[in-house]
Amino acid sequence: MIVKIGTGGKMTGLLSYLQGPGRSNEHTDPHLVAGDPAIMAWHHDNELSHQDAIEIGRQIDEPRRVFGTVVREPNYLRDSNGEDVRDSHGKKVRDPIDPWRDANVWHCSLSLHADEGQLTDEKWGEIAQQFMDEMGFTSQSGRSPARWVAARHGLSSKGNDHIHIAASAVREDGTKVDLWRSKRRASEIVAKLERQHGLAVIASRETNSGERGYHRAEKQRAEREGASELDRELLARRVRACATASKSEAEFVRRLRGQGLIVRPRFASGRGDVVVGFKVAVRPANGHSPVFYGGGHLAKDLTLPRLRSEWEDSPQASAAAVDEWNAARRERPTVRAGRESQELDPKLLDRATEDIGKWNAYLRSIPLEDRAQWARAAGRTAGVFAAWSAKIEPTPGPLAAAARQLARSAQLPAHRAYRAPKGAMSAGGAALIVMQTGGHLPNSVSAMLLLRQLMKAMEAIADAHRASGELYRALDIEYAARTELAAIYAPQQPRLSVPDSARVEDRMTRQDGTSTSTLTPEQEELRRLVALDNASPPSEAVRRPGSPIPAPLDPSPRTHAGRDRAQEGNER
16 A cells, blocks of 8 residues: 655645545545544445535544644745755755644545555445554544544546545644654554555565655646656666766766756865765756756665765765866866767677676676665666666657666665675676767667666566565566567567556567567466456445544643643654
């Protein structure tokens, strides 16, 4: 399940949205599947009207209004993409005019993947009740309960079955619900519920290896500008390509600028010669302001400290890097030209093929259980695909798709990352060659042999995922190799239409036009499971025994003067 959490200040507004038509008229049959017993007694099986939504919102919000409890949280500035604005030290910046905002409304959505089908109302109600028990909103916490409901209104615009939970952050005795680290706790609880209810397990949640999500504003901006992909995706691929092809930090900066990107360093506090981070942006058109992304906001393995672990480290290299960073900051020409300015002979593709062959031999030496080393291998292989894509794909194509799939396997937190010893295999030479080879992708034996070696690397990484029990991750990588990349071999053949998430129709089209199934027994079983229609008619929502009469709210008179610290901020 995918869990998303937000806060707000108007409960009736949230309930009105859940009852309404939705942003794309996707909401159908809005109704409750679980919640406060008094509310469920009146609304458990009804299709909600707008008046119902307003009334339910008022009932949930009643304890806050009666007791006058204030729940607020810092109000941080956000840019046009919905990202937090940060100062020169990387800290989030509060709105100077309105530094606090109301946060008495707690909104959480629980969503299945589109290929998991639909659950019954009863099952969703059971999941919602267990989730809220574990989150501490109900009387199971040993404290006064907070009022809440779980609403269901059909599939999302992308076909995901889901529910929304609207809860008050104020309990029925006027105290506040502990929302400290609520997102992390919710993620841990959902991981347990996935296994308990036989749902697809998101392995990246447990290993903390998931990629960063994007904000809705980013997608809307790309649609307005007619872009073929989000700026974040393009930047992540270009940064990865430049980093993999570079042997020094100075070369990395020059390569980024050579790709037409705007590059800015972040210096240590009070220093002009110590760079601790960077941000990049696509050069905007029509005089618009650029939107910058820090390396760590593009991917966990694209922070400057992580990238530096793969480059040469010496006082001379550091000084050269600072010179290039300062030139980039001032929008001046590069200080010196390096090997990135040379165009290489396409015949060197044979050398790249040889390098990737050695890289594959190295991959075979990595223990299957060494998650950190496989993550590095995935990131470096993604860099080769990204470098090739940067050279020959004007819009994202099969090489870019392969780079993105592999990059997802490289996402580990810094404390778990593998630090390769100096002189370790890196695949950087192949990235250099494909990024600087003249002309387009040649229809030659050399190019096809190189591509085949890269596909073998993908297969090795997929096998490592499968050995770790991450079947969906393995299937995604195999799909990219056997369909997206196979299309380069036979461009005249139409691409297979396959469900984007399951990746179970895993076939390779040969040049003679015949198709050969390459499904493993595991994939056949997954195909069978996905094909099952687990949607069933709605049933009565789960309701915990309780009185249909709301609990009486009896605020005690104040017995002391002065400011009540319990009225501000989240409970700790």
